[in-house]
Amino acid sequence: MKRFSFFTLFISLTVLLVGCSDTNETEKSGAVDREKPEAELLISAAASLTDVLEELKGPFEEAHEGITVTYNFGSSGKLATTIENGAPSDVFLSASSKDMNDMEDKELLVKESRKDFTENALVLITHKDSNRTISSFEDIDPAALDHLAVGEPESVPVGRYTKETLESLDLWESLQEKLVLGSDVRQVLTHVEMGNADYGVVYSSDAFITDDVKVLAEANAVWHEPIVYPGAVFAESKHQDAAQQFLDYLTGEEGKETLQKFGFK
Structure with a gap:
């Protein structure tokens, strides 16, 4: 009789422990689900x-x-x-x-x-400490500069807008040997910030966020497709x-x- 009671008690405790374990696992799972973003x-x-x-x-x-x-x-x-x-x-x-x-x-x-x-708008920039004073894209003189940083025209929109602008001004071909191509507009900005290029062409919003460059000119909107x-x-x-x-x-x-x-x- 005692052995039977002990066996019954053992089974009851086992069921109780399993139930508690399942409850804990469910609670943990629920907590994880609640924490996971929808x-x-x-x-x-x-x-x-x-x-x-x-x-x-x-x-x-x-x-x-x-x-x-x-x-x-x-x-x-x-x-x-x-x-x-x-x-x-x-x-x-x-x-x-x-x-x-x-x-x-x-x-x-x-x-x-x-x-x-x-x-957005397209702007011509130079380093903040530069003494270059041109005030228009039209004033760019290929013979008077070493490097112009621009976006890669085939895959970078700012590069495409830049090419359209310079083609409108008959400057694109004469600048080919001076171009430093960036993989995106932020790389173009960095080239000018670091002094690796005399000028760069970026969006006005990119020039706005840094104190390391200054804007020399804004491109006429008729020179390129709307940005x-x-x-x-x-x-x-x-x-x-x-x-x-x-x-x-x-x-x-x-x-x-x-x-x-x-x-x-």
């Missing part, structure tokens, strides 16, 4: 948007619980190519309509999500609703104020 967005964005987007990251995540944001910055052309080749992304923020048009033509975007959210920034959600995104929320935030009042803060139009 959506982890990957935003592919033009390098010129770096400071704006880093500024918006915290406020956006605070206002949208369960959504976290990671950025992949680079030239719009190169970002588009990597995505076309299968790289994952949820939102594309381009520094040119051309790259966005190419993506849309290939049906890679949620078409109705596309929206132009800001504009427009479109954004869109990718059709292959697994978090299209969250991606749209991010795009809405960027194009809303908070986004507009931050873009203006960093020198965008």
Whole structure:
């Protein structure tokens, strides 16, 4: 009788312990699930948007619980190519309509999500300590300079706008041996900041964020295609609703104020 009671007690304790263990595991699993973000967005964005987007990251995540944001910055052309080749992304923020048009033509975007959210201008810069005094792109003298930093025209939008501008002024061909090509607009800016080039051509927003360069001139808008920034959600995104929320935030009042803060139009 005693052995039977002891056996019954042993079985009861075993069931109780297993139940507690399952409960603990469930609680732990629930805690992990609660901590895991509902959506982890990957935003592919033009390098010129770096400071704006880093500024918006915290406020956006605070206002949208369960959504976290990671950025992949680079030239719009190169970002588009990597995505076309299968790289994952949820939102594309381009520094040119051309790259966005190419993506849309290939049906890679949620078409109705596309929206132009800001504009920019092209400026000629030099190092802050330079004594160069030209006041227009038209005053550039190929014989009077050693290096001009520009974006790579085939894949970097700022390089394409620069080429269009210099071609409009019949300067492109005569400057070929003087060009220092950057892989994105921030590399062009760095060349001038470091004194590796006499001049550089960047967006006005890039010159705005540094004290190491000074702006000599702004390009006439008729010399190049309009510098427009479109954004869109990718059709292959697994978090299209969250991606749209991010795009809405960027194009809303908070986004507009931050873009203006960093020198965008």
